[in-house]
Amino acid sequence: MPRLVDHDQRRATxxxxxxxxxxxxxxxxxxxxxxxxxxxISLRLVQYYFKTKAGLMQAGLxxxxxxxxxxWKKRLKVATHQPTIRATLQALCAEALPNxxxxxxxxxxxMSYTILAxxxxxxxxxxxxxxxxxxxxxxTDLLQSGIKNGEFDHTLNANDEAGILLGLIHGxxxxxxxxxxxxxxxxxxxxxxxxxx
Numbered sequence: 001m002p003r004l005v006d007h008d009q010r011r012a013t014x015x016x017x018x019x020x021x022x023x024x025x026x027x028x029x030x031x032x033x034x035x036x037x038x039x040x041i042s043l044r045l046v047q048y049y050f051k052t053k054a055g056l057m058q059a060g061l062x063x064x065x066x067x068x069x070x071x072w073k074k075r076l077k078v079a080t081h082q083p084t085i086r087a088t089l090q091a092l093c094a095e096a097l098p099n100x101x102x103x104x105x106x107x108x109x110x111m112s113y114t115i116l117a118x119x120x121x122x123x124x125x126x127x128x129x130x131x132x133x134x135x136x137x138x139x140t141d142l143l144q145s146g147i148k149n150g151e152f153d154h155t156l157n158a159n160d161e162a163g164i165l166l167g168l169i170h171g172x173x174x175x176x177x178x179x180x181x182x183x184x185x186x187x188x189x190x191x192x193x194x195x196x197x
Contacts, residue, residue, distance in 0.1 A: 011049055014039050015063040018056060023105050027112035032056060061113060065131040068106055071095050085146035086194060089165070092139070093190040096169045098176050099183035107177050136162050143197075152197045161197060168193055 017039035022030050032053055036043040050056040076083050076091040083091070098104040117128040143158035143165075168190060175181040 014046055018060045022109055085142050085151050088142055097173055097183050097186050107173055
């Protein structure tokens with residue numbers, strides 16, 4: 001009887017191998033052959049799931065976003081059983097700072113993707129900005145809910161404040177990554193900003 005194949009698991013294995021190769025050797029050098037070797041599978045199998053290097057790169061970007069969202073939800077679940085909007089945003093800030101291996105790898109790869117998006121045609125249809133746009137909308141919605149329920153100042157513009165908060169997160173994340181800021185201090189600055197809201 002033929003063995004059933006878990007396609008989601010196989011895709012995840014390939015994408016995890018892709019991340020490992022990209023972190024070790026640099027995103028710009030990744031090849032389907034390297035990813036196949038890292039995953040311990042055939043090149044044809046990688047091609048079956050992702051067709052081309054561009055397809056693998058696009059899937060890798062979505063994989064990074066999904067992993068980051070899962071870590072955010074897990075952090076929020078550990079922090080509190082009934083999260084307030086403030087607690088949800090604090091969990092986002094804590095997850096966004098590169099203070100452990102997973103979040104440092106995320107930042108390094110995201111920066112690599114940024115450079116590739118600006119210097120190559122691998123991301124033609126603005127697909128690179130979809131994940132940041134989704135995050136901006138999520139934060140805007142959270143702030144809007146916090147304004148409505150009285151957690152935040154009713155005079156705030158949720159969309160503008162989402163842009164400011166995400167700008168702070170990205171800037172402080174880079175500062176932590178290069179050693180200019182300690183993660184604890186960066187998180188304290190983000191919490192101070194949330195207090196102002």
